[in-house]
Amino acid sequence: MASKSSTAKSAKKRKHTSVETDNPVDMEDCQPKKKKSKKKKGKKDADKTLGSSSDVESAPVQKLFNSHDDSEIWSNDEVKQLLDKVQEMYPANLKGHDVSYRRSMTKINWDTIMVEPHSPAQCKAKFTDLLQKVNSLRTLPEMITAARKVKQAALYVGVKPKLPPSVFMLYCQDYRERHKGTHIQGIDLGKGYRSLSEKKKKKFESQYEEQRVQYEKQMAEFKLKNPDMYPVKTYTLRKVADKVPKVVYPLTLYVDHLMEKALAENKDADRTEIRNHGKVKFASLKPKKQQKWLEEAVLANKDLEARVKIYLEKNPENKVNSVVLMRNAQRILEKARGKPEKPQSAFKIFSQQNASQLTHLTTQLQRKQNMEQWKALSLSERVEYEKQALQDKMDYEKKYRLYVQNLSADERAELEKKKEQNKKNAVKSTELYQKRVTELDFSPNGDHHDSDDEMSDVIPDTQVPTKIILNSAKKNATKWSPTSSPDQEQMTKIKSPKKSSPSKSKKPVLPSPSTSDSLSEDDKEQSPSPTKPSVSKKVVPSPKKVVPSPKKAVPSPKKAQKRKASSSSSSTSSDSSEEETVAQPPKKTKIVAKRKSTSSSSSSSSDSENEVLTQKPVAKHGKKGTPSVPVTKEASSPVKTKSPVKTPAAAKPDSSSSDSSDSGSSSSDSEPEKTVKKSPAAQKSPFTTSAVKKVVSQSESSSDSDSDSELDT
DNA sequence: CAGAAATCACTGAATTGCTT
């Protein structure tokens, strides 16, 4: 071992000596070495004081921040000047490169080197100081090159306040104090720290806290004095707005809880299994148990609205998922808060009373029978049920008022907001409805009122005579898509704006690809719309446009420098110095090239860049926010794999949601196809105010509305 | 002067937790 190293050493030595003409005689003058030894001593002294004064908390911190003259502080620029000047001088004084830097240092005439506010002596001090920060085992030119790479932060060593030792470090100090003379291994420290009693730990924590406060004070002062080291970052604000607000779902909270529990019991528990298990378990939880998590989720998303608002201001084209609770979850919470169940309709009451006679039939047949019998009822018979329904409704109103009274101020405000939203939606839907009626050449029925489920819920409106009319109108309306939307909107705590047309206007047609928000998931279970395939086909092309920009962090070659430090000295120094300087430019160009390639790949045509920028977040959002993944999944990687098979399937659930049709018709009327397809029932069963009875009796294709009414309970 | 031994300077590993 020894012989091996010695031969290597001698070989290197020979190289040096062969070029070097004189023996290193005047080493006394070599500043770095002297300084180094001095520095080490000084450091050791400082350490000693640190160690010994572990009882006196404030002492070490004060040492960290020496009062200093401003001329002691060097900016990056000044350091660069200094290095330039020394390098300039160097070749004039020394011919060869293969000279120990110590020798070179003796030849430098420091009186001629000066960088503005600093005296020559300070320059010399700074330079030697800098050299200490790089491996000293090389020639001066090499060291200068290396010194250029010294981080600016390093320039402030001794001036900048030091980080206070962490709690753990404080413990280490204490431990070493107690185990002086013994060989302490890192692992011992770790073990000891973990088994530290709370009391002792607190002692160290308070000690740390004190030092930290001091450190922050000193840092604030330091930052004021060195503004160039801490340039004001202008992007921080933007960053907040750029972050897509994330929804914390109740399920996530529940699964996290399960995970924590399981891992505490068994460290090696299968995480994915726990996660999957949690999903299933949560769904089967009883409402009361679910409630806890729902409430927790609501709490966790308290500031979501504000964040979404900020985000949307910055990114108006994007959609943000802000639905915390799905419809069922919301109902559970509402029920827990005392919200009364919706009043029974006359038909519902009738069918319930009738149910006992039809138990032998399947539910489907039961419904059919019910409908037929209901149709067959005489008006007077029906009025009986209507009366009951009215009573039910009045009861409901009472309960509802009580419920609102018992709500907290926040919750009431939330409700008010919903009301507003619903009103807007209602207006929208009536407008659409009227349009539709006129289109179909039916006499428009003046005041159609909202025909809205939720509205009748929020603002109960009671007028017996119109009851039947309303009912019938409602039936027709519910068949026609828009009416269902307000109910869904209720779930959206904050209604995210639909994609505005301007961004789309550039692109060809693309009807309304407003990939409906997460409601879709809820919806797809409920509405088995027969229009699926045709609509989904339409939607397909849109994701193709989304071009993901491959965001790859360029790996920074860091340690290479360090390693070179030692290796370069072994090889011929002149070579390595050249290598370093030459090797740099290519690196830079590489990075530039990479950047170019990324930008160009993401945007083949120059003005498509904008599109990319605006579209990318949408895909992102979908990925994170909405649980209905498929669309976004393939949207995020359309380049890699064109999946023509997947896309239609993926688009299905989205298109099936009635919300999409809502947005489509709200933005423009350019799609008669869609609306017509969506409302086949409306076509079949025309209704006028005058022909109420007809409408009531006509409701043959009522399985739709039937199920709807059932859902309403 | 060559080679061995001593010395110096530095790095990395080890620990945990905070800051950037």
Added chain:
DNA sequence: AAGCAATTCAGTGATTTCTG
């Protein structure tokens, strides 16, 4: 995620000193 905070030891390589 990297860097830094304190400290020590082991290892490595360059330099210096000593010896024959």
